[in-house]
Amino acid sequence: MANKRDYYEVLGVQKNATDDDIKRAFRRKAKECHPDLHPDDKEAEARFKELNEANEVLSDPDKRARYDQFGFEDPMGGMGGNPFGGGFGGMDFGGMGGMGDILDQLFNGGMGGMGSQARRNAPRQGADVRYDLRISFEEAAKGCTKSVEFYRNESCPTCSGTGAKPGTKPETCSMCKGAGQIRQSGGWMTTVRTCPGCGGAGTVIKEKCPGCGGTGRHRVKRTLDLKVPAGVDDSIVLTKRGEGEPGQNGGPNGDLNIRIIVRPHKLFRREGINLRLEVPISFTQAALGAEIDVPTLDGNVKYAIPEGTQTDTEFRIRGQGIQQLGGQQKGDLIFRVRVEIPKRMSEKQRELLRQFDDMSTGKEYEQRKGFFDKVKDLFN
Numbered sequence: 001m002a003n004k005r006d007y008y009e010v011l012g013v014q015k016n017a018t019d020d021d022i023k024r025a026f027r028r029k030a031k032e033c034h035p036d037l038h039p040d041d042k043e044a045e046a047r048f049k050e051l052n053e054a055n056e057v058l059s060d061p062d063k064r065a066r067y068d069q070f071g072f073e074d075p076m077g078g079m080g081g082n083p084f085g086g087g088f089g090g091m092d093f094g095g096m097g098g099m100g101d102i103l104d105q106l107f108n109g110g111m112g113g114m115g116s117q118a119r120r121n122a123p124r125q126g127a128d129v130r131y132d133l134r135i136s137f138e139e140a141a142k143g144c145t146k147s148v149e150f151y152r153n154e155s156c157p158t159c160s161g162t163g164a165k166p167g168t169k170p171e172t173c174s175m176c177k178g179a180g181q182i183r184q185s186g187g188w189m190t191t192v193r194t195c196p197g198c199g200g201a202g203t204v205i206k207e208k209c210p211g212c213g214g215t216g217r218h219r220v221k222r223t224l225d226l227k228v229p230a231g232v233d234d235s236i237v238l239t240k241r242g243e244g245e246p247g248q249n250g251g252p253n254g255d256l257n258i259r260i261i262v263r264p265h266k267l268f269r270r271e272g273i274n275l276r277l278e279v280p281i282s283f284t285q286a287a288l289g290a291e292i293d294v295p296t297l298d299g300n301v302k303y304a305i306p307e308g309t310q311t312d313t314e315f316r317i318r319g320q321g322i323q324q325l326g327g328q329q330k331g332d333l334i335f336r337v338r339v340e341i342p343k344r345m346s347e348k349q350r351e352l353l354r355q356f357d358d359m360s361t362g363k364e365y366e367q368r369k370g371f372f373d374k375v376k377d378l379f380n
Contacts, residue, residue, distance in 0.1 A: 005050065007054035007058050007067065008054075010054040011026060011051065011054050012025055012029065013025050015068070019059065026055040026059070029051055030052075033045075033051070035048055122249060123251035123252075124247055124249060125251045125253070126246045126247040126248070126253045127254045128257055129152050129244045129245060129256050130257050130258075131257070131258045131259070132261055133146060133226070133228075133258050133259070134262075135260065135261070136262075136263055137265035137268065137270075140232050140233065140234075140260065140262045141230065141297055142230050142297070143227070143229050143231070143323075145226065145227050146225070147223060147226075148224055150221075150222055150256065151219050151221055151222070152220060152222060152244060153218065153219055153246075154217065154220045155217065155246055156209060156211050156217055157211070158212065159211060161216040161217070162205075162209070163212065163215055164205050164207060164208070164209055165209050170204065171204055172202065173195060173197050173198035173201070173202055173204050174197070174204075175198065176195035176197060178202040178203070179202060180194065180195055181193065181194060181195055181200070182194075182196070224243065226238065226240070228260070229326065230322075230325070231273070231323040231325035232262075233270070234261060234262040235259060236259075236325075238258045238260065239257050239258070240256040240258065242254075242255065243255060267295060270322060272331065273322045273323070273330065273331030274321045274322070274333070275320065275322060275331065275334065276333075276335070277336070278337075278338055279294060279335050279336070279338070280337075280338050280339075281338070281339060282340060283340070285309075286309045286310070286311070286337070287307070289306050289307035290304075292305055294335055296333055301317065303315065305337065311337065311338055312337070313336070313337050314335070314336045315334070315335055315336075316332050317333040319332065321333055
């Protein structure tokens with residue numbers, strides 16, 4: 001007796017706690033240490049026993065009054081264990097059907113909630129369907145309309161979804177009596193498992209529907225037109241509400257989730273709503289400047305390259321990028337020039353380049369001049 005903790009302390013409530021306070025405290029703490037959730041945990045099992053003992057006393061007005069007056073030394077109690085009741089370690093599960101029932105009450109709505117059979121019959125939303133749609137880079141940038149063909153499971157028209165042969169109907173499972181669960185008691189422990197006879201459905205089909213083989217569903221091909229908005233990017237998911245599989249027990253349909261897969265472009269690379277591009281130019285165009293054709297998603301545009309353009313210089317053309325998804329803004333086209341040095345030249349071309357180099361004063365090359373000036377400073 002000396003080692004027993006005060007029942008109010010066990011539940012974590014004050015002595016003036018209401019019945020609802022005690023009930024809520026018990027449910028909250030019992031979820032934390034229930035033996036079914038902590039198998040082979042002796043400490044959790046001991047805590048759960050202690051909680052039940054405290055709850056049994058404090059939730060009963062008469063036992064609580066005697067406990068408040070006499071504590072654990074109730075003259076009306078028995079010797080040892082819990083002086084306020086019998087059972088295993090002072091716990092009396094008679095009115096609750098064992099630990100399996102307690103777990104069912106705590107987690108499955110036994111205290112004011114729906115029972116397992118009601119939950120099986122509750123409306124449930126149908127499963128979502130996933131579809132991968134491959135489109136071109138241009139279609140993603142500008143938007144398009146695509147015909148989407150997908151499959152989904154629907155209610156079998158032969159049996160109207162019951163799974164039973166027309167003229168028959170599912171029968172109540174004789175093994176679980178329609179509960180969908182089998183309870184087995186072993187001493188003070190009650191275990192609950194899904195009924196093997198009906199798989200938890202509570203019913204069995206003696207004569208299966210020839211149209212669906214007893215599943216109540218069949219696979220159907222569906223087609224819809226999907227409007228792909230301008231600016232979609234790779235891996236974006238477009239959702240068509242209610243186009244998934246039918247719900248059960250009057251529940252809503254699931255959704256059709258369409259994942260966009262954008263094929264890469266040969267020239268352009270996307271960067272947010274901007275486009276990037278590399279444009280090769282000749283040595284002469286870079287040196288003298290030139291008007292070049294720059295490809296865009298809407299065709300070529302003219303762009304003036306200034307004299308003395310260096311390789312890797314970037315230029316920007318406003319408004320030639322990607323339409324912002326769901327907005328009005330449009331990105332830019334950013335292109336980088338790569339000065340290409342010819343690999344094969346005629347002897348006359350070589351001679352002209354030699355003459356050009358002989359006439360050079362060095363001032364034409366800013367980077368080279370700056371480099372050699374630094375070298376000169378380093379060694380002087």
